[in-house]
Amino acid sequence: xxxxxxxxxxxxxxxxxxxxxxxxxxxxxxxxxxxxxxxxxxxxxxxxxxxxxxxxxxxxxxxxxxxxxxxxxxxxxxxxxxxxxxxxxxxxxxxxxxxxxxxxxxxxxxxxxxxxxxxxxxxxxxxxxxxxxxxxxxxxxxxxxxxxxxxxxxxxxxxxxxxxxxxxxxxxxxxxxxxxxxxxxxxxxxxxxxxxxxxxxxxxxxxxxxxxxxxxxxxxxxxxxxxxxxxxxxxxxxxxxxxxxxxxxxxxxxxxxxxxxxxxxxxxxxxxxxxxxxxxxxxxxxxxxxxxxxxxxxxxxxxxxxxxxxxxxxxxxxxxxxxxxxxxxxxxxxxxxxxxxxxxxxxxxxxxxxxxxxxxxxxxxxxxxxxxxxxxxxxxxxxxxxxxxxxxxxxxxxxxxxxxxxxxxxxxxxxxxxxxxx
Ligand SMILES: Cc1cc2nc3c(=O)[nH]c(=O)nc-3n(C[C@H](O)[C@H](O)[C@H](O)COP(=O)(O)OP(=O)(O)OC[C@H]3O[C@@H](n4cnc5c(N)ncnc54)[C@H](O)[C@@H]3O)c2cc1C
Numbered sequence: 001x002x003x004x005x006x007x008x009x010x011x012x013x014x015x016x017x018x019x020x021x022x023x024x025x026x027x028x029x030x031x032x033x034x035x036x037x038x039x040x041x042x043x044x045x046x047x048x049x050x051x052x053x054x055x056x057x058x059x060x061x062x063x064x065x066x067x068x069x070x071x072x073x074x075x076x077x078x079x080x081x082x083x084x085x086x087x088x089x090x091x092x093x094x095x096x097x098x099x100x101x102x103x104x105x106x107x108x109x110x111x112x113x114x115x116x117x118x119x120x121x122x123x124x125x126x127x128x129x130x131x132x133x134x135x136x137x138x139x140x141x142x143x144x145x146x147x148x149x150x151x152x153x154x155x156x157x158x159x160x161x162x163x164x165x166x167x168x169x170x171x172x173x174x175x176x177x178x179x180x181x182x183x184x185x186x187x188x189x190x191x192x193x194x195x196x197x198x199x200x201x202x203x204x205x206x207x208x209x210x211x212x213x214x215x216x217x218x219x220x221x222x223x224x225x226x227x228x229x230x231x232x233x234x235x236x237x238x239x240x241x242x243x244x245x246x247x248x249x250x251x252x253x254x255x256x257x258x259x260x261x262x263x264x265x266x267x268x269x270x271x272x273x274x275x276x277x278x279x280x281x282x283x284x285x286x287x288x289x290x291x292x293x294x295x296x297x298x299x300x301x302x303x304x305x306x307x308x309x310x311x312x313x314x315x316x317x318x319x320x321x322x323x324x325x326x327x328x329x330x331x332x333x334x335x336x337x338x339x340x341x342x343x344x345x346x347x348x349x350x351x352x353x354x355x356x357x358x359x360x361x362x363x364x365x366x367x368x369x370x371x372x373x374x375x376x377x378x379x380x381x382x383x384x385x386x387x388x389x390x391x392x393x394x395x396x397x398x399x400x401x402x403x404x405x406x407x408x409x410x411x412x413x414x415x416x417x418x419x420x421x422x
Contacts, residue, residue, distance in 0.1 A: 027167045027367070030054045030153050030178075034127065035341030035356040036171030037134035038113075040146055042364035044138060045110050049367070050145050052161075053138075056152040060128035060135070065207065065248045067241070068120040069354035077103065086395040093387045102358075105365040112137055117357075124241040124248045130353075155181055155189070162331040167367060169338045171360075174312075176343035182316045182332070184325055197312040198393075200348060200400050202260040204253045206233065206283065207303045212296025214247040216240050222409060224289040231255075231282040232407055236350050246299055250350070252309075253279055254407070260306055269302035309348035311396050317344045317385040318378040336374055338363055344385055347392045349399045355392055359385060 027043055029036045032055035040053050074080035077099045081090040090099070109117070116133050119125075138146055151157075155177055162168055170178040180189035216224075216235045225232040235251035242248075255263075259276065273280040287298060317339045322332035338344075340363055341356035362384050366377050401418075408414035 025049050025165060025167060025367075025370070026052060026163070027169065028052045028054070028158070028161060029169045029171055030158060031171035031173060031341075031343070032057075032131075032135065032148075033171060033173055033341065034130050034134070034353050035343075035360050036169070037131060037138065038357055039169060039171065039340060039360045039364060041113050041134050041138050042109065042361065043367065044141060044144060044146050046364070046368050048370060050147070052147045052149065054149045054151055054153045056150070058150065060131040062127040062131075064127050065124040065241070065250060066127050066130070066353055067124045067350065068117070068357065069351065070121045072354055072357055073106070073114070073118050073121050075103065075106070085398055086391060089391050089394050093390050098384075098387075101365070102362065105361055109361070112141075123243065124250075127353075153177065159331045162335045164334040166335045167338070168335060169340055169363070170343045171341050172343055174342040174346050176314070176339060178337060179314050179339060179343060182314065182319055182321065182337065182339070184321045194315050195312055196315055197310055200309045200311060200396065202255050202257055203307060203309050203348075204255055204263075204279065205250065205305050205307060206253060207248070207250045208287075208301075209299040210247040210249055210287075210290060210294075210296050211245075211299050212247065212294040213242045214240055214249065214290055214294055214296070215242075216249070218406075221406065224286045225282070226410070227285055228282040229410075231279045233283055233286045234403060234406065247296075252349075252403075253282070254403070255279070255306070260308070263306045266303075266305050268304065272302065272304060307348075311347050311393060313345045313385070313389045314339050314343070316382070318381055320375075320378045320382060323375060323378060336378055338378075338381060339385075345389050345392065347396050349396055351392065351395070355388060359388055 025048060027049055029040050029043075029051060032040070032053050036053065036055070040051050043049050043051050069083070071080050071083060074082075077096070080099060080103070081087040083090075106114075113134075116130075116137065120130060138144060153161075153172075158168060158170075158178060168178075170176055172178075179194050180191055183190075183194045185193055221232075221234055225234075231253050233251050233253050235249055240247050240249045263276070264271070269280070269283075272283070283302065291297070319332040319335075319337035322330055323336070326333045340360050342352060344359065345355060346352060347355060363381055366372065366381055369377075372380075404418050405415060408418060
């Protein structure tokens with residue numbers, strides 16, 4: 001239960017909300033994962049805001065290796081759309097003025113935060129080191145204007161803490177606290193009512209360390225899997241990363257729904273060998289070929305998680321429905337709510353944090369425009385989120401399609417069956 005205080009107050013009317021600009025705005029950020037932290041660090045240095053950041057975890061313990069996309073720190077439109085998978089999509093989806101607006105905001109990001117972002121786009125790093133670095137940065141800034149609360153916030157808490165003129169940003173991740181509360185249903189939040197979900201596949205995400213430099217590209221993915229008729233291990237799209245002593249390798253093996261159901265959520269190589277030997281053999285063949293080439297050894301064991309690879313988005317990433325309907329007794333009618341990060345959009349294939357950061361930057365830029373009418377702010381964030389969704393939807397479908405074709409490269413008939421030309 002949150003100790004966030006704030007009794008339920010009657011929201012001011014939507015019309016007032018559209019016009020008035022309070023002297024200092026309270027922003028509640030629920031969830032201090034990477035996206036909630038980034039948003040807090042961005043808002044912290046903007047005049048006229050006080051941030052309340054709520055987090056239920058005591059410690060940052062997620063050590064999975066992640067990488068951020070270079071477009072996050074792009075300093076020109078060309079650099080922003082240089083990605084080899086979806087550079088064209090950027091041009092197709094975004095107006096030039098929108099791209100320029102994004103660049104202008106990036107240039108205003110404080111140097112301490114920008115330095116961290118630049119670092120994270122260079123190579124892999126553990127997720128918790130990103131979380132700790134931004135968390136420390138927030139705490140270490142002088143008069144920091146951020147009040148942190150360690151608590152599990154409930155949806156009722158969130159509604160109670162909101163006062164007219166406040167802003168609430170839900171950064172609670174894929175099982176978002178408020179996503180289902182943003183649609184006006186027949187009473188109560190209906191689970192999934194505000195979510196569009198597309199299941200692309202079930203997968204094992206397998207990570208290991210290797211004691212030599214090891215680079216992978218599409219040829220490597222093919223030849224090292226040549227004897228794996230099924231269960232091809234496909235290292236992540238952004239290759240592998242050598243940190244000076246070990247290579248960090250993360251990749252995906254596609255599994256069936258039945259196999260997924262029969263596995264624990266997290267396990268190691270020993271469990272894999274004992275329980276799913278066919279996948280283990282494919283992994284071992286792949287790793288043996290790396291060793292043949294580079295004469296190194298695996299450091300430690302395999303770390304494996306099984307996950308459904310889902311693409312999803314909140315149909316409403318803001319409280320716009322409540323603002324429009326303006327019921328007198330609902331807090332969301334008088335104070336805007338935004339979803340950011342995995343709360344709003346989720347995508348597989350190692351790209352979500354970058355997407356979340358991108359939307360967080362845009363949202364911070366909107367909130368900074370204190371004289372912008374609330375309705376416009378919500379609609380602009382909805383449109384931007386939708387465009388980012390289109391981008392990640394097309395990108396993920398492309399990656400999935402390429403993976404499907406890749407898995408049938410040695411079987412021309414199966415390959416042709418997956419190709420639809422016109
Ligand atoms: C195996 C695996 C590998 C991945 N690899 C990559 C990768 O390489 N690159 C990449 O970009 N992405 C990767 N991802 C995805 C990435 O981890 C997520 O996109 C990212 O963590 C989302 O950040 P977030 O801040 O939106 O949400 P989260 O990281 O989920 O953070 C949400 C925060 O809110 C807190 N919270 C939740 N509910 C409440 C509540 N009621 N009250 C208070 N606090 C609450 C949580 O404790 C948490 O700290 C991977 C995911 C998985 C599962």
